[in-house]
Amino acid sequence: MELGIKNKVALIAGASQGIGRATALTFAAEGAHLALCARNRTALDAVADEARERFNVSVYVEPVDVEETDALQAFVSHAANELGRVDICVPNAGGPPAKPFLETTIEDWERAWHLNLRSAIVLAQAVLPGMVERRWGRIVTLTSYTVKQPVPELVLSNTIRAGILGLVRSLAGQFGKDGITVNNVGPGFTETARSRQLLEQRAQSRGLPFDQVRHELEREIPIGRMASPEEVAGTIVWLASELAASITGQTVLVDGGSYKGT
Numbered sequence: 245m246e247l248g249i250k251n252k253v254a255l256i257a258g259a260s261q262g263i264g265r266a267t268a269l270t271f272a273a274e275g276a277h278l279a280l281c282a283r284n285r286t287a288l289d290a291v292a293d294e295a296r297e298r299f300n301v302s303v304y305v306e307p308v309d310v311e312e313t314d315a316l317q318a319f320v321s322h323a324a325n326e327l328g329r330v331d332i333c334v335p336n337a338g339g340p341p342a343k344p345f346l347e348t349t350i351e352d353w354e355r356a357w358h359l360n361l362r363s364a365i366v367l368a369q370a371v372l373p374g375m376v377e378r379r380w381g382r383i384v385t386l387t388s389y390t391v392k393q394p395v396p397e398l399v400l401s402n403t404i405r406a407g408i409l410g411l412v413r414s415l416a417g418q419f420g421k422d423g424i425t426v427n428n429v430g431p432g433f434t435e436t437a438r439s440r441q442l443l444e445q446r447a448q449s450r451g452l453p454f455d456q457v458r459h460e461l462e463r464e465i466p467i468g469r470m471a472s473p474e475e476v477a478g479t480i481v482w483l484a485s486e487l488a489a490s491i492t493g494q495t496v497l498v499d500g501g502s503y504k505g506t
């Protein structure tokens with residue numbers, strides 16, 4: 245199937261590992277050029293080298309903390325200068341810590357807002373003017389299935405990421421006529437460092453072995469396992485493709501059926 249994104253420029257934040265890394269490599273496999281950021285330069289360089297070697301695409305990398313607005317805006321501008329433009333944008337970063345509500349501090353809330361919502365707003369504001377000018381663009385945010393079904397220990401994520409849905413639906417309505425789609429992907433438990441850390445925390449708090457907690461979790465997922473980062477990446481890339489040009493303002497869950505609503 246032709247996705248129609250060969251030679252497009254895809255900017256992916258939080259691209260040094262996990263779902264962001266898999267997304268970068270999946271875009272590269274389709275012939276898209278890449279602009280990648282995260283904080284760890286060495287890990288980013290490894291992703292960039294792999295994309296160049298395997299898929300012969302151009303890659304621009306810059307170590308950036310997405311909580312730093314000036315640096316994030318500068319990254320978009322450098323990426324556009326280096327690669328000609330930004331056609332596709334995937335706002336992403338790590339998730340906020342798992343904590344019971346009464347143990348969260350106001351600093352935790354500030355940090356979660358900066359990490360997961362403010363950074364997406366900054367990126368969208370930076371990439372949209374060029375997309376409007378060229379009358380083509382894709383923004384695909386990466387959140388969590390917790391936007392539809394709260395996970396008890398993830399109150400920071402449940403709350404802050406709900407704001408992304410408002411952003412996505414608002415931008416979809418405003419920029420559809422400019423050839424721009426804006427969608428959101430919500431992974432369920434996915435095989436990455438983030439899920440390992442959450443499960444280790446659960447195992448510790450319940451005094452149980454890690455493998456037992458993991459098996460319990462996987463039994464609850466209708467497909468009987470966590471998703472792979474590549475499965476989440478495939479949905480992001482498909483939403484960015486020409487095949488999905490009529491889909492906008494939507495949240496697509498990649499959660500193995502974990503969400504029980506309609």
Ligand SMILES: NC(=O)c1ccc[n+]([C@@H]2O[C@H](COP(=O)([O-])OP(=O)(O)OC[C@H]3O[C@@H](n4cnc5c(N)ncnc54)[C@H](OP(=O)(O)O)[C@@H]3O)[C@@H](O)[C@H]2O)c1
Binds near residue numbers: 257260337431433
């Ligand atoms: N894995 C799951 O089970 C799961 C489930 C639902 C939702 N999600 C969400 O999906 C997103 C991606 O998850 P993941 O599992 O791929 O996470 P991950 O393995 O922890 O990777 C997070 C990525 O974001 C980067 N990052 C973290 N903080 C950053 C910052 N301040 N500035 C720039 N980059 C930053 C990290 O690189 P550096 O450390 O180098 O900066 C890394 O590349 C997260 O928001 C996560 O909460 C994950």
